[in-house]
Amino acid sequence: MIVLASGDAPIYTVFARRLSGSVQPGPPKSDFRSASDTRGGQATKGSKIPKLKRIPLFAEMSEYDLHQIDQITVERRYDKGEVIIEENTAAERFFIIFRGKIEITKRFEDGEQFVLGVHSDGECFGEMAILDEGPRSATARALESTTVMEISRTDFEALLYTAPVLAFTIMKALSSRLRETGALLISYLQRKNRQLARAYLDTVNTVVHAIEERDSYAKGHTDRVAEVSKLIGAKMALGEEEMFNLEIGALLHDIGKIGIPETILLKPEPLKPEERKRVQQHPLEGKRMIQDISFLKAAIPHVLYHHERYDGSGYPEHLAGADIPVPSRIIAVADVFDAVTNDRPQRKRMSFDEAVKLIKKGSGTQFDPKVVKAFLKLVESGELKE
Numbered sequence: 001m002i003v004l005a006s007g008d009a010p011i012y013t014v015f016a017r018r019l020s021g022s023v024q025p026g027p028p029k030s031d032f033r034s035a036s037d038t039r040g041g042q043a044t045k046g047s048k049i050p051k052l053k054r055i056p057l058f059a060e061m062s063e064y065d066l067h068q069i070d071q072i073t074v075e076r077r078y079d080k081g082e083v084i085i086e087e088n089t090a091a092e093r094f095f096i097i098f099r100g101k102i103e104i105t106k107r108f109e110d111g112e113q114f115v116l117g118v119h120s121d122g123e124c125f126g127e128m129a130i131l132d133e134g135p136r137s138a139t140a141r142a143l144e145s146t147t148v149m150e151i152s153r154t155d156f157e158a159l160l161y162t163a164p165v166l167a168f169t170i171m172k173a174l175s176s177r178l179r180e181t182g183a184l185l186i187s188y189l190q191r192k193n194r195q196l197a198r199a200y201l202d203t204v205n206t207v208v209h210a211i212e213e214r215d216s217y218a219k220g221h222t223d224r225v226a227e228v229s230k231l232i233g234a235k236m237a238l239g240e241e242e243m244f245n246l247e248i249g250a251l252l253h254d255i256g257k258i259g260i261p262e263t264i265l266l267k268p269e270p271l272k273p274e275e276r277k278r279v280q281q282h283p284l285e286g287k288r289m290i291q292d293i294s295f296l297k298a299a300i301p302h303v304l305y306h307h308e309r310y311d312g313s314g315y316p317e318h319l320a321g322a323d324i325p326v327p328s329r330i331i332a333v334a335d336v337f338d339a340v341t342n343d344r345p346q347r348k349r350m351s352f353d354e355a356v357k358l359i360k361k362g363s364g365t366q367f368d369p370k371v372v373k374a375f376l377k378l379v380e381s382g383e384l385k386e
């Protein structure tokens with residue numbers, strides 16, 4: 001009987017599926033060793049038991065168990081550069097390296113080849129063949145002259161009947177490597193995702209800078225708002241995705257101003273009520289501009305809500321408190337801080353200290369107290385200075 005720890009349940013499920021499926025118990029298939037079953041390499045004849053004993057996976061096994069492994073194992077030598085298994089071909093065997101070094105690579109849709117790992121003496125590869133009858137998901141190539149021990153899926157399945165405990169021991173050792181491979185793939189995909197996100201940001205930056213060209217007072221405003229927003233976001237320990245959305249939101253927050261005539265934008269006198277109303281349309285216009293661009297969707301709330309106030313007296317929807325997304329609350333502080341510390345058509349700029357006082361005064365009314373607290377910490381630590 002096989003005793004399983006609770007964490008081994010998924011593997012047992014695979015076993016159970018195979019045991020109840022079409023595979024019939026019986027001796028190892030002899031045709032496995034036929035020449036037509038090899039991709040390359042040179043098979044070696046004779047007992048492999050002395051060599052098997054030197055592989056950690058088999059080192060502690062009894063002579064009886066080793067004899068059974070010997071029966072289903074083919075020793076094969078590959079020259080440097082020789083392909084042992086190839087991506088997208090049928091998976092029929094798995095391998096244990098007796099001596100040498102192999103490299104596992106995977107090719108992605110964009111053609112880029114990613115090295116999943118390099119393995120040497122005592123390590124296994126190609127073990128997905130036992131779990132999945134689908135095609136190979138990666139290529140293995142000998143980096144130097146390499147001797148491997150091959151075991152076919154059908155022989156391994158037969159071992160489940162003749163020596164289940166032995167088969168389970170091997171399976172457990174293989175499963176830990178499968179988990180490592182999965183973790184590597186995830187980190188690769190995250191890296192690709194970040195590269196893609198960077199490309200999006202570069203596009204956004206180009207558009208924003210083109211818009212700022214028509215308003216000399218606004219030049220550099222979005223970059224500075226984005227920088228201060230990111231500092232506050234980091235102080236508040238926002239997650240990676242929220243930080244990314246905060247940055248895009250900050251860069252785009254005033255994109256809706258593109259539709260406002262320069263006669264209003266650059267007017268040196270106080271705005272008339274209808275002109276003020278026109279300016280206050282810019283969050284909604286900004287939303288309309290980006291809502292159909294899929295990679296900018298996450299920035300929509302921040303374009304729309306960066307003029308909301310914590311006490312609900314802002315615009316355009318009079319949201320209050322927690323109803324305003326956190327990145328929007330952060331952009332609100334960074335936006336006001338940058339606006340008042342720079343000259344505008346209707347007024348001169350405030351000093352750094354006056355602006356800090358203004359932000360502090362707005363805590364709980366215009367601004368989220370938690371955001372203001374993070375902002376003040378940046379000022380105290382000198383991370384944000386004149």
Ligand SMILES: [Fe+2]
Nearest residue numbers: 253254306307
């Ligand atoms: Fe704005």
